[in-house]
Amino acid sequence: MVVEVLDSGFCPKCSAVAQRVKKVCVELGAEVRVLDPISDAERIREIGIFTSPVVVINGKVKFAGTVPSEDKIRKAIEEERS
Numbered sequence: 001m002v003v004e005v006l007d008s009g010f011c012p013k014c015s016a017v018a019q020r021v022k023k024v025c026v027e028l029g030a031e032v033r034v035l036d037p038i039s040d041a042e043r044i045r046e047i048g049i050f051t052s053p054v055v056v057i058n059g060k061v062k063f064a065g066t067v068p069s070e071d072k073i074r075k076a077i078e079e080e081r082s
Contacts, residue, residue: 001030001081004056006044008037013067017053024073 003025007018018034025032035043035054047056055063055073062068062076 001028001077002033002058003030003077004033004035004043004047004054006035006037006052006054008052011052014053017055017063017067020068020070020073021055024070024077028074028077030077 003021005014005018005021007014009015022032022034024030037044037052044050044054047054047061049061049064051065053063053065053067054061055068055076057076057080060080063072068076
């Protein structure tokens with residue numbers, strides 16, 4: 001289980017989502033990869049989403065342009081596990 005989240009460092013929404021994703025992933029034992037818009041530009045192009053914040057779970061875009069709650073993030077991770 002890999003959860004990717006875009007965090008530009010200057011976007012308050014992205015940082016809030018990244019913090020939520022990290023917290024939920026620790027609880028659920030999922031791997032987190034924080035994507036940087038500069039150093040991870042190729043991966044971001046592969047995902048095909050050019051808005052932020054973005055949460056990708058097991059290669060599937062689950063949230064884009066929104067700030068999901070911890071519960072929604074948890075549910076999306078659990079859905080991918082089943």
